[in-house]
Amino acid sequence: xxxxxxxxxxxxxxxxxxxxxxxxxxxxxxxxxxxxxxxxxxxxxxxxxxxxxxxxxxxxxxxxxxxxxxxxxxxxxxxxxxxxxxxxxxxxxxxxxxxxxxxxxxxxxxxxxxxxxxxxxxxxxxxxxxxxxxxxxxxxxxxxxxxxxxxxxxxxxxxxxxxxxxxxxxxxxxxxxxxxxxxxxxxxxxxxxxxxxxxxxxxxxxxxxxxxxxxxxxxxxxxxxxxxxxxxxxxxxxxxxxxxxxxxxxxxxxxxxxxxxxxxxxxxxxxxxxxxxxxxxxxxxxxxxxxxxxxxxxxxxxxxxxxxxxxxxxxxxxxxxxxxxxxxxxxxxxxxxxxxxxxxxxxxxxxxxxxxxxxxxxxxxxxxxxxxxxxxxxxxxxxxxxxxxxxxxxxxxxxxxxxxxxxxxxxxxxxxxxxxxxxxxxxxxxxxxxxxxxxxxxxxxxxxxxxxxxxxxxxxxxxxxxxxxxxxxxxxxxxxxxxxxxxxxxxxxxxxxx
Numbered sequence: 001x002x003x004x005x006x007x008x009x010x011x012x013x014x015x016x017x018x019x020x021x022x023x024x025x026x027x028x029x030x031x032x033x034x035x036x037x038x039x040x041x042x043x044x045x046x047x048x049x050x051x052x053x054x055x056x057x058x059x060x061x062x063x064x065x066x067x068x069x070x071x072x073x074x075x076x077x078x079x080x081x082x083x084x085x086x087x088x089x090x091x092x093x094x095x096x097x098x099x100x101x102x103x104x105x106x107x108x109x110x111x112x113x114x115x116x117x118x119x120x121x122x123x124x125x126x127x128x129x130x131x132x133x134x135x136x137x138x139x140x141x142x143x144x145x146x147x148x149x150x151x152x153x154x155x156x157x158x159x160x161x162x163x164x165x166x167x168x169x170x171x172x173x174x175x176x177x178x179x180x181x182x183x184x185x186x187x188x189x190x191x192x193x194x195x196x197x198x199x200x201x202x203x204x205x206x207x208x209x210x211x212x213x214x215x216x217x218x219x220x221x222x223x224x225x226x227x228x229x230x231x232x233x234x235x236x237x238x239x240x241x242x243x244x245x246x247x248x249x250x251x252x253x254x255x256x257x258x259x260x261x262x263x264x265x266x267x268x269x270x271x272x273x274x275x276x277x278x279x280x281x282x283x284x285x286x287x288x289x290x291x292x293x294x295x296x297x298x299x300x301x302x303x304x305x306x307x308x309x310x311x312x313x314x315x316x317x318x319x320x321x322x323x324x325x326x327x328x329x330x331x332x333x334x335x336x337x338x339x340x341x342x343x344x345x346x347x348x349x350x351x352x353x354x355x356x357x358x359x360x361x362x363x364x365x366x367x368x369x370x371x372x373x374x375x376x377x378x379x380x381x382x383x384x385x386x387x388x389x390x391x392x393x394x395x396x397x398x399x400x401x402x403x404x405x406x407x408x409x410x411x412x413x414x415x416x417x418x419x420x421x422x423x424x425x426x427x428x429x430x431x432x433x434x435x436x437x438x439x440x441x442x443x444x445x446x447x448x449x450x451x452x453x454x455x456x457x458x459x460x461x462x463x464x465x466x467x468x469x470x471x472x473x474x475x476x477x478x479x480x481x482x483x484x485x486x487x488x489x490x491x492x493x494x495x496x497x498x
Contacts, residue, residue, distance in 0.1 A: 158183075
């Protein structure tokens with residue numbers, strides 16, 4: 001029976017974020033499970049839309065014997081601390097050093113930056129190769145937003161990546177990783193070709209439900225048949241200021257010439273798509289005004305994405321630019337979530353439902369704090385534990401800490417805000433429904449998310465708008481003070497060379 005060592009270590013690093021990812025952050029349960037060890041890994045991820053879960057399901061069908069080591073993920077933030085990297089990475093390396101397995105699978109992200117390593121995954125894979133040698137098959141799965149590096153390609157035998165954003169195919173990607181590993185364990189040979197893009201793409205422009213990414217990923221998926229031949233497109237995570245940031249194409253084939261031809265052809269398509277990238281964003285007041293106009297023309301809510309305060313990309317999830325714009329415009333039937341403010345949540349729970357209190361809400365984590373001062377009424381309370389109901393996170397239970405639904409006490413505006421005690425991206429309607437709000441009944445819905453919200457909110461939305469309120473997840477890439485990008489890389493589509 002084939003024996004496979006499996007582990008997961010995920011972090012999407014926003015090097016412009018406010019706080020670093022410590023070991024405690026990996027141990028804490030939030031949108032995903034807390035750190036799982038050994039025998040906890042399989043039951044702790046079973047049934048979830050996670051790459052490791054998809055790998056395990058395919059492995060079970062094939063009768064493989066799995067050796068689970070660890071699975072850990074922390075909410076996106078600034079750099080992973082050295083202590084966290086060495087501790088979790090050390091668990092994987094120690095298990096690998098014991099031997100007794102035929103292949104190795106890692107559920108990684110691909111955009112991890114540590115305090116001392118620009119390429120966290122590449123460093124982990126380099127160390128693994130020192131332990132297991134050059135020939136043992138290592139299969140890894142990566143996020144669509146991976147900043148694919150030469151070290152990852154050199155040290156992994158095979159790489160599979162998500163092909164949808166929102167990420168609806170995470171488990172499926174893990175399943176593909178199992179089949180590529182099985183192909184290698186059965187004696188199959190692969191040659192890899194790797195090509196980097198000449199330009200960066202902001203995340204809000206990477207939506208795969210629209211062109212040009214829909215067509216680009218269609219071209220990627222058409223390569224095959226796998227597992228003897230396939231291709232991947234890493235769209236990149238531009239909030240990681242590293243040398244190898246940005247999109248990249250990867251192709252595998254039986255010969256180097258075939259792999260090179262596939263990669264060159266796909267890179268040409270990516271270059272041709274550059275002028276079609278929609279990077280436009282609305283100012284907060286402009287977004288609210290347009291939403292109010294559209295709301296009068298439809299019986300469905302207008303959704304505004306607060307793209308630069310997305311906790312799923314390292315934002316603080318506490319900025320108040322969109323909340324302030326809603327109230328100043330006298331917005332009606334508006335709801336916003338989730339705004340992370342543990343202090344206000346604790347005060348709401350202490351006061352109780354129906355109480356009113358004055359608070360300086362949110363905007364405490366960034367470099368220029370600007371809380372929203374107002375009077376609030378507590379309309380609903382929650383312990384913050386609830387099941388996600390949307391397709392992307394179905395099968396996973398949230399733990400946002402004590403949460404509350406607050407209404408802004410204002411004679412001219414009808415605005416409610418959901419607050420939490422832990423950062424949680426609003427990619428699921430359960431953020432609202434677990435507190436008694438049906439977002440389909442609202443006129444304006446503001447979500448702290450960049451693209452993931454689209455899977456659950458687009459079906460109920462009359463329109464979707466992207467707004468650029470201040471936040472720690474930069475989407476206007478030309479305004480970022482990058483220091484480590486490679487020479488010649490354009491910071492935005494159709495922008496000047498650096």
